[in-house]
Every structure is written in C-alpha cells, then in structure tokens.
Amino acid sequence: MGKNIVVGQSGGPTAVINSSVAGVYSQAKKLGIDKVFGMVHGIEGFLEDKICDLDDYLATSTGVEMLKRTPSAFLGSCRFKMPKIEGNEEVYEKIFEVMEKHDIEYLFYCGGNDSMDTVKMLSDYAAAHGKSQRFVGVPKTIDNDLPITDHCPGYGSAAKYIATSLKEIIRDNSSFGAKKPTICIVEIMGRNAGWLTAAAALSKTVDCEGPDAIYLPERVFDMDKFVDKVKELAASKSSVVIAVSEGVKIADGRYVCEIGREVAVDAFGHKQMSGTAVKLAELIAEKTGYKTRAIEFSTLQRAATHIASLTDINEAFQVGADAVKAADEGKTAMMITLDRNGENPYQCGTSAHDIHDIANVERKVPDEWITPDGCGLTDDFERYARPLIMGELTPLYTDGLPAHLVRKES
Amino acid sequence: MGKNIVVGQSGGPTAVINSSVAGVYSQAKKLGIDKVFGMVHGIEGFLEDKICDLDDYLATSTGVEMLKRTPSAFLGSCRFKMPKIEGNEEVYEKIFEVMEKHDIEYLFYCGGNDSMDTVKMLSDYAAAHGKSQRFVGVPKTIDNDLPITDHCPGYGSAAKYIATSLKEIIRDNSSFGAKKPTICIVEIMGRNAGWLTAAAALSKTVDCEGPDAIYLPERVFDMDKFVDKVKELAASKSSVVIAVSEGVKIADGRYVCEIGREVAVDAFGHKQMSGTAVKLAELIAEKTGYKTRAIEFSTLQRAATHIASLTDINEAFQVGADAVKAADEGKTAMMITLDRNGENPYQCGTSAHDIHDIANVERKVPDEWITPDGCGLTDDFERYARPLIMGELTPLYTDGLPAHLVRKES
Numbered sequence: 001m002g003k004n005i006v007v008g009q010s011g012g013p014t015a016v017i018n019s020s021v022a023g024v025y026s027q028a029k030k031l032g033i034d035k036v037f038g039m040v041h042g043i044e045g046f047l048e049d050k051i052c053d054l055d056d057y058l059a060t061s062t063g064v065e066m067l068k069r070t071p072s073a074f075l076g077s078c079r080f081k082m083p084k085i086e087g088n089e090e091v092y093e094k095i096f097e098v099m100e101k102h103d104i105e106y107l108f109y110c111g112g113n114d115s116m117d118t119v120k121m122l123s124d125y126a127a128a129h130g131k132s133q134r135f136v137g138v139p140k141t142i143d144n145d146l147p148i149t150d151h152c153p154g155y156g157s158a159a160k161y162i163a164t165s166l167k168e169i170i171r172d173n174s175s176f177g178a179k180k181p182t183i184c185i186v187e188i189m190g191r192n193a194g195w196l197t198a199a200a201a202l203s204k205t206v207d208c209e210g211p212d213a214i215y216l217p218e219r220v221f222d223m224d225k226f227v228d229k230v231k232e233l234a235a236s237k238s239s240v241v242i243a244v245s246e247g248v249k250i251a252d253g254r255y256v257c258e259i260g261r262e263v264a265v266d267a268f269g270h271k272q273m274s275g276t277a278v279k280l281a282e283l284i285a286e287k288t289g290y291k292t293r294a295i296e297f298s299t300l301q302r303a304a305t306h307i308a309s310l311t312d313i314n315e316a317f318q319v320g321a322d323a324v325k326a327a328d329e330g331k332t333a334m335m336i337t338l339d340r341n342g343e344n345p346y347q348c349g350t351s352a353h354d355i356h357d358i359a360n361v362e363r364k365v366p367d368e369w370i371t372p373d374g375c376g377l378t379d380d381f382e383r384y385a386r387p388l389i390m391g392e393l394t395p396l397y398t399d400g401l402p403a404h405l406v407r408k409e410s
Numbered sequence: 411m412g413k414n415i416v417v418g419q420s421g422g423p424t425a426v427i428n429s430s431v432a433g434v435y436s437q438a439k440k441l442g443i444d445k446v447f448g449m450v451h452g453i454e455g456f457l458e459d460k461i462c463d464l465d466d467y468l469a470t471s472t473g474v475e476m477l478k479r480t481p482s483a484f485l486g487s488c489r490f491k492m493p494k495i496e497g498n499e500e501v502y503e504k505i506f507e508v509m510e511k512h513d514i515e516y517l518f519y520c521g522g523n524d525s526m527d528t529v530k531m532l533s534d535y536a537a538a539h540g541k542s543q544r545f546v547g548v549p550k551t552i553d554n555d556l557p558i559t560d561h562c563p564g565y566g567s568a569a570k571y572i573a574t575s576l577k578e579i580i581r582d583n584s585s586f587g588a589k590k591p592t593i594c595i596v597e598i599m600g601r602n603a604g605w606l607t608a609a610a611a612l613s614k615t616v617d618c619e620g621p622d623a624i625y626l627p628e629r630v631f632d633m634d635k636f637v638d639k640v641k642e643l644a645a646s647k648s649s650v651v652i653a654v655s656e657g658v659k660i661a662d663g664r665y666v667c668e669i670g671r672e673v674a675v676d677a678f679g680h681k682q683m684s685g686t687a688v689k690l691a692e693l694i695a696e697k698t699g700y701k702t703r704a705i706e707f708s709t710l711q712r713a714a715t716h717i718a719s720l721t722d723i724n725e726a727f728q729v730g731a732d733a734v735k736a737a738d739e740g741k742t743a744m745m746i747t748l749d750r751n752g753e754n755p756y757q758c759g760t761s762a763h764d765i766h767d768i769a770n771v772e773r774k775v776p777d778e779w780i781t782p783d784g785c786g787l788t789d790d791f792e793r794y795a796r797p798l799i800m801g802e803l804t805p806l807y808t809d810g811l812p813a814h815l816v817r818k819e820s
Contacts, residue, residue, distance in 0.1 A: 013582055071582065072581035072582045077585040160811070171482035171713060175487040177455075293684075295710070298703070298705045299582045299583070304575070304578055400570060
C-alpha cells in the first residue's frame with residue numbers, strides 16, 4: 001500500500017488558493033506519493049470523512065491549468081476553530097482516525113491566521129501522543145497579515161484587482177468634470193491590517209493619479225478630519241476618489257461601520273464588516289452637499305481570478321509544492337514562508353518556519369510605510385508591493401466567459 | 411481650407427465609448443477629412459469652445475489601439491439637456507458659431523437616449539434655419555435601451571463584466587457549504603430597463619449554475635414573494651445568489667431603494683439609484699436569520715475595460731466609422747443602428763435611421779423573454795445576448811496594470 005497525503009482549504013477564499021492545491025498535487029506526484037486526497041470543506045468536512053481523490057481532476061496537465069484559473073476554494077472551505085486539546089481529545093482522535101483509515105501520512109492546510117492555528121494544534125497533538133503524521137501549513141490570505149513570510153499568496157492578486165479596478169473607477173469618476181465635485185469612497189477589505197487598502201496606492205501610475213487619500217485601520221480614524229480633508233481636496237479638483245479600509249476605527253474603538261447599528265459576528269468572533277463607505281459617503285453628503293458615491297469591492301477582490309497576478313499564481317503553486325517537499329524531508333509543525341531574495345529583478349524563494357511563531361499572530365502595515373498625514377503610502381510600500389501584482393495568466397474563455405474547473409459533489 | 415468634423419461623448423461612460431471615437435477618427439482620416447476635433451465634456455464643453463485635436467492622440471495606430479483599451483469617456487462627458495429651441499435660440503446659435511469658427515461640417519455625438527435628443531434638437535434647428543451642417547448619433551449605452559437598433563455598443567462589455575463577476579461571486583459564495591444558508595444579493599444597474607440585470611443569466615454555463623433568481627424592473631417587485639422565494643431556495647441549497655436591478659419597484663410605484671429614505675435626482679430628473687441590495691439583504695436577515703451579503707457592481711460594470719467584449723469593441727468602432735460614412739454621404743438627423751443579419755454564426759451590419767424615431771424612446775426587455783415566474787430569462791434572451799459578450803482584447807499591461815490613454819488638460 002502506498003503513502004497518501006491530504007490537502008485542505010480553510011477560511012476566506014483567494015483568487016489563487018487553488019494554485020496551492022495544484023502545487024501540492026504536482027509535487028506529490030513527482031515524489032511518487034500514491035493518493036492525494038482533498039478535504040471537502042476543510043477540517044470540518046475531514047472530521048466527517050469527506051474527502052475526494054484529486055486524480056479525478058488533476059491527472060492531466062489541462063486539469064492543473066484549469067485549477068489555476070478557478071476562483072474560490074475548489075475543495076470547499078470552512079471556518080472551524082480547533083477546540084483546546086484538553087477535554088476535546090475526541091475531536092483530535094477522530095482526525096487521526098480518518099488519516100489512518102486512508103493511510104494519510106502528511107496533512108497540508110492552506111489558510112491564514114486561524115487555519116495556521118489548526119496546523120499548530122494538530123502537530124502539538126501529534127507530538128504529545130507520539131503520532132508520526134506530519135503537518136505543514138500553506139500560507140494563503142488576501143489580508144497579507146501572516147508574520148515571518150515576506151508576503152502571503154492571495155495578496156498579490158487581490159492587490160492587482162484593487163489597483164486595476166481603482167484605475168477604472170478613477171477614470172469613470174472624472175468623466176463628468178462637473179463644476180460640483182463628485183466624491184467616490186471605495187471600501188476595501190482588511191479588518192485589522194491595511195495591506196489590501198494600501199494596494200490602492202498601486203493604481204498611481206504614469207497614466208493615473210491614484211486615489212486622493214487612503215485610510216488604513218493602522219491609524220485611528222477621525223471623522224472631522226476626514227470631512228476637512230475631503231473639503232480641501234474638493235476645493236482644487238472635481239473628482240475625488242478615496243480608498244478606505246472596512247476596518248477603520250474611531251478613537252473610542254468602534255468601527256466606523258458599526259456607528260449607529262449592530263454588526264454580526266462570525267465563528268471566530270470576528271465582526272462582519274461592511275457599510276463603511278456608505279456611512280462615510282452619507283457623512284460627506286450631509287456635511288458638504290457634494291455628490292457622493294460609495295463602492296464596496298466586496299468578495300470580488302478575493303474571487304477575481306480572471307485578473308489574478310501571475311507572480312501570485314506561481315508563488316501559490318510553489319508554497320504548495322514546497323510544503324510537500326518539506327514534509328517529505330521529515331518536517332512537521334511548519335508553515336512555508338516566502339523569502340524575498342532580490343529586488344531588481346524581484347526574486348523570491350521559500351523556506352519552512354516553525355508554526356508556533358506564526359499561528360494567531362497578525363502582521364500589520366509598518367508604521368513607517370504610512371505617510372505622516374496618515375492618508376497615503378510611501379515609496380517603500382510601493383517597492384514592496386508592486387512586484388507582487390506583475391504578470392497575468394490568460395483565462396480560458398468559453399461561452400465568452402472565463403472557464404472554471406468544477407468539483408463533483410459526491 | 412479643409413473640411414473638419416467634431417465628435418463628443420455624453421452621458422454615463424461605457425467600457426467601449428472610446429472605441430467609437432477611434433472609429434470616427436479612423437474613418438474620417440480615410441475619407442480625407444482634415445481635422446477631427448473632440449468636444450471636451452460633450453456639448454456643454456463645446457458651448458464654451460472647449461475642443462481638442464484628435465491628431466494629438468490618434469495619429470499613430472498605437473494611439474488608436476490604446477484608446478480602444480481606455481475606459482470612461484476619453485474626451486470627458488456631460489449631462490446637459492438641450493433646452494427647447496423656442497426662447498433659447500442663443501444656445502443653438504452659440505453651437506453653430508463654434509462649428510463655423512472651426513469649419514466643422516459634421517457633428518457626431520456618442521450617447522444614449524438623452525444624447526440622441528441632443529442630435530435631434532440640433533438637426534431640427536439646422537433644418538429650420540437652413541444650416542448645412544450634418545448631425546449623426548452614435549449609439550452608446552450600457553443600458554441597451556435604445557430602440558430600433560438590435561443592441562447598443564457598451565452593453566456587451568457590461569454584460570461580460572456582470573456575467574464574469576457573477577461566476578466568480580457564485581463560486582465564492584458556495585465555498586463554505588455551511589449548514590446555514592448564505593444569501594448573496596447582487597445589485598445591477600438599469601433604472602427602467604432590465605437588460606443589464608438580465609445579463610446575469612449569461613453566467614449560467616456548463617461550469618456554473620448561474621444566479622438562483624433574477625429580478626428585472628420590467629415586473630412589479632413584491633417584497634413578501636421575494637422573501638418566500640429566498641426561503642424556498644434556501645431549503646434546498648446553502649448558497650443562494652440573487653441578481654436584482656437597482657430599479658425594481660413595488661406595487662405603489664416606489665423604488666425598493668427609496669423605501670424609507672430620500673433619493674437624490676440628477677440633471678435629467680432621474681433618481682440616483684443605489685442601496686437596493688442592502689435593503690433586500692436587511693429584509694432577508696430580519697425575516698429569516700440567514701447570513702446575507704449585498705454586492706453592488708456600481709460603476710465597475712460600465713468601466714471595466716480590462717474585460718471588455720471584443721465583439722462590443724469592434725461594433726462600437728464600426729458605428730463610429732459608419733456615422734462618418736453616413737454624414738459624408740449627405741445624411742443628417744440620423745443615428746447609426748446595429749442590424750443583426752445572422753445567428754449562427756452571429757453577423758451584424760449597420761444602417762442609419764431617423765433620429766426622430768429614437769430620441770427619448772426607451773426599449774425594455776420583451777415580456778416574453780422573462781420566465782413566467784418573473785425570476786428568470788428564457789433561452790431566447792440567451793440566444794440574443796450571448797454573441798454580444800464573445801471575444802476579448804488583451805489589455806496592454808504596464809506596472810502590472812492595464813494601461814490607458816490620457817488626454818492632456820489644456
């Protein structure tokens with residue numbers, strides 16, 4: 001009987017999370033691993049023994065290429081928090097039982113902070129109970145907030161979508177050149193870390209002036225100063241476009257989007273953000289009388305594989321492949337990190353890092369990359385982020401639309 | 411002294427409105443016309459003698475190709491309603507004065523219903539005052555609501571963006587396969603005509619089930635039936651995605667988005683729509699407790715040139731070119747129409763049609779193309795719309811982003 005492995009996807013999808021599955025699969029087959037299983041809906045589905053055999057989809061190179069072009073979690077995702085080991089041993093035993101049933105020796109989990117906690121908990125349990133199975137995390141998050149790694153697969157594509165769409169929005173907003181200013185407020189994901197909102201700065205190029213102000217959650221948001229800033233901008237130009245993080249908070253700690261209303265909470269206790277741009281647009285309309293428009297990129301910023309970054313796709317594939325290599329070399333309780341080795345030209349390698357340094361740690365935008373006025377990003381940020389959005393992978397168009405690979409529900 | 415012409419852009423931008431300017435320019439140069447001027451911000455700018463010389467941008471084929479890849483109105487747009495001739499002769503005289511000053515013999519105006527009214531008024535004035543200048547309308551509107559023409563340039567690209575994004579959203583929404591349903595409501599432009607919202611049906615392909623329900627403004631919207639429909643859908647599937655027009659109205663004639671709040675009005679007396687999806691998501695959350703998400707495509711659906719339809723780009727170019735031909739053949743008071751000549755393969759020609767049959771007439775989705783339950787589109791609609799989204803024009807990427815042509819402010 002051969003050696004088998006399993007890969008799962010967890011948390012919010014990204015445009016390239018499936019490239020990591022393709023990387024895991026391709027490297028495993030190179031190493032002669034027998035079966036590469038996919039968890040259907042992450043560890044939550046795995047607990048119910050819901051798996052699929054990736055040979056059914058990826059045995060041909062066409063399958064791998066289609067998977068790279070498929071948005072959202074091909075295997076299905078979940079938001080499942082592993083309980084404390086003590087008192088919940090049956091949950092862990094169940095996972096190892098399913099692994100043993102299918103001769104699974106390595107488990108790979110693609111995700112962000114919460115998912116890396118799952119890798120940590122499982123490898124801690126294995127270490128404490130003398131289990132030989134290995135656990136390696138594959139980084140994935142549009143939020144780009146994992147520590148140690150230079151950046152996270154998923155971020156580059158979200159950043160490319162944000163910058164591309166902002167260029168188009170800035171163009172659109174300026175088309176009327178009205179005597180009365182039009183203020184467009186664009187809300188971008190990122191609950192606590194402003195990496196995605198910072199990507200708005202990348203829309204500033206030789207043919208685009210970029211947004212007029214960018215507000216990250218790393219700085220306290222001041223409603224009065226915001227109104228003053230808009231008035232100041234509108235005094236000299238008729239089209240004003242402002243990028244704002246969904247997670248901006250005022251001085252008393254409340255999110256802007258929860259002022260005056262209740263906000264739902266998810267399985268991890270995270271508040272469901274939304275409505276920040278609408279709230280600010282209403283404020284501006286009320287205080288200035290200017291025409292306003294609120295735009296929320298919503299899930300498109302994590303799902304727009306049609307304009308994914310090729311750099312990101314390749315790196316997502318690489319971290320998946322290198323996770324398999326690491327496990328096969330005997331490593332466990334690790335996450336693969338991306339390590340920037342060169343700037344000009346940009347070069348990036350990988351290594352494996354202890355999961356305990358990573359799980360549950362959130363990395364924010366460095367303070368020195370935010371301009372002194374708190375409404376912009378420095379050139380250092382651009383030097384960091386620009387290489388991550390480079391390159392494209394042409395979709396396969398059928399019926400006039402990008403084609404995706406479909407998992408059959410069993 | 412040579413013969414000159416002028417072209418203007420008016421109303422909401424589209425992804426391909428600039429291809430029509432490229433078509434006007436290219437055909438004019440073929441015919442030996444001397445100067446091709448662009449109105450800066452439409453007829454409103456023209457009244458102030460604001461024009462540019464398109465040779466400055468389009469004299470090379472690279473310029474023309476870049477213009478085809480540039481979103482929003484390159485020349486600048488306006489929302490200017492021509493006043494009644496009687497009592498406002500000075501406005502008309504001013505326009506003819508500017509035309510005569512620059513030896514402009516033909517005027518081309520790219521726009522939708524309101525803009526075609528401008529063409530009608532100007533040609534009526536010319537006819538009444540023995541003026542020899544000619545006026546030809548170039549159709550443009552994402553709304554696809556101009557009569558006579560088979561469809562409108564701008565619609566195919568907006569439809570392609572909507573269907574592409576919906577495929578990605580449907581994928582994303584289904585990633586969690588939660589026990590508790592997730593209801594995603596997507597708001598699409600179209601104040602009175604449901605063509606854009608209908609394009610949501612195009613996302614149904616071999617690899618995508620499409621939205622679960624589609625609500626057009628052509629039918630009265632019933633809040634209670636809507637809630638029942640969502641409950642019925644959620645009983646059998648965990649991911650429910652619904653497309654809804656921003657312009658849906660309840661039985662008493664109010665827009666859904668204006669229930670409980672005031673809505674601003676533009677220069678033409680059109681209400682500024684927005685907030686329909688949020689309103690309906692709140693309703694569903696309140697009545698069912700399901701997790702909901704509201705997405706508005708907003709201006710991206712008219713600005714996303716990076717995923718424009720090549721068919722649309724080519725047809726937009728063609729109507730611009732054929733407007734010049736028509737004027738040069740002596741025609742005036744006309745709009746160029748697209749005439750479908752073949753289905754399989756799709757073929758489309760153009761002709762010139764009397765502007766008086768077109769201006770201020772709004773064409774809606776035929777009742778027989780809406781399914782009996784009022785929540786979907788028939789195969790006939792798909793046969794009509796699918797050819798319009800076919801083909802792509804690869805953007806020129808610089809700095810990792812689609813590059814655009816920039817007009818220099820004078």
